[in-house]
Amino acid sequence: MKEKMAKKFNGFVLIVLLVICAGLGVYGMEADIPALGIPFMVLAALLVIGALTGITVVQPNQSVVITFFGRYMGTIRESGLWAVIPFSHRQKVSLRVRNFNSATLKVNDVDGNPIEISAVVVFKVVNPTKAVFDVDSYMEFVEIQSETALRHVASRYPYDNFEEVGFSLRANSDEIAQELAVELQARLSLSGVEVLEARLTHLAYSTEIASVMLQRQQASAILSARQKIVEGAVGMVEMAIRQLSEDGIVELDEERKAAMVNNLMVAIVSERGASPVINAGSLY
Incomplete structure (x- = not known):
């Protein structure tokens, strides 16, 4: 899906026209001037329907994706009160920065040692059209892909490098975080999400080998x-x-x-x- 700007106009203008038409219609009916009252009352009724089904409020750092009977009509990014095509479906998508804390995962490192690991992912939606139409639920997509990428990165490195050759999860946290962010961006670009940062928040040996590996660290x-x-x-x-x-x-x-x-x-x-x-x- 390619994003396009939706056709819109100021919602306050619609409200002012509604008030004017309603006032003229009431004046014409009370003054017993049907030629003036009836058309303006009908126009006021149409404007009421348009206002109830077409006016939307866009907050700062928010977007609205508009569809009309299954057809994509465009996206609104500017904040304010806007009037769009009546009877359209308007889905709001936040463009604010968000955090996702993954659950503590139990994986095997490259040496086969079971470890516990978790991470925090800082992201935001940069393409609301993709976030709505290209994936079923972009938040669920972010959660699943983040845990998948974390498992994949953790399985490529040892928890601790006793030979001091190459990277390890414990000693090279910055390099591991950078690689995790790059892999996450490749996975989440389909959903219109930009990864700002990814950091490990928990890293430890699994309970069944923690005491043994502690003795190994002490001996080393x-x-x-x-x-x-x-x-x-x-x-x-x-x-x-x-x-x-x-x-x-x-x-x-x-x-x-x-x-x-x-x-x-x-x-x-x-x-x-x-x-x-x-x-x-x-x-x-």
């Missing part, structure tokens, strides 16, 4: 922390030995270097504070 965090500690400890030991050698504080052979490296690594990497043993020298 511990391993990552240990790796950082070891890398820092090696750098500190290397710097200490090099500084001792450059300043000539002490000459260390390979055996003593190995012992110092061992002691420093234990002291730095250990989870508990090291207890130093002071060597006061030998009696002999």
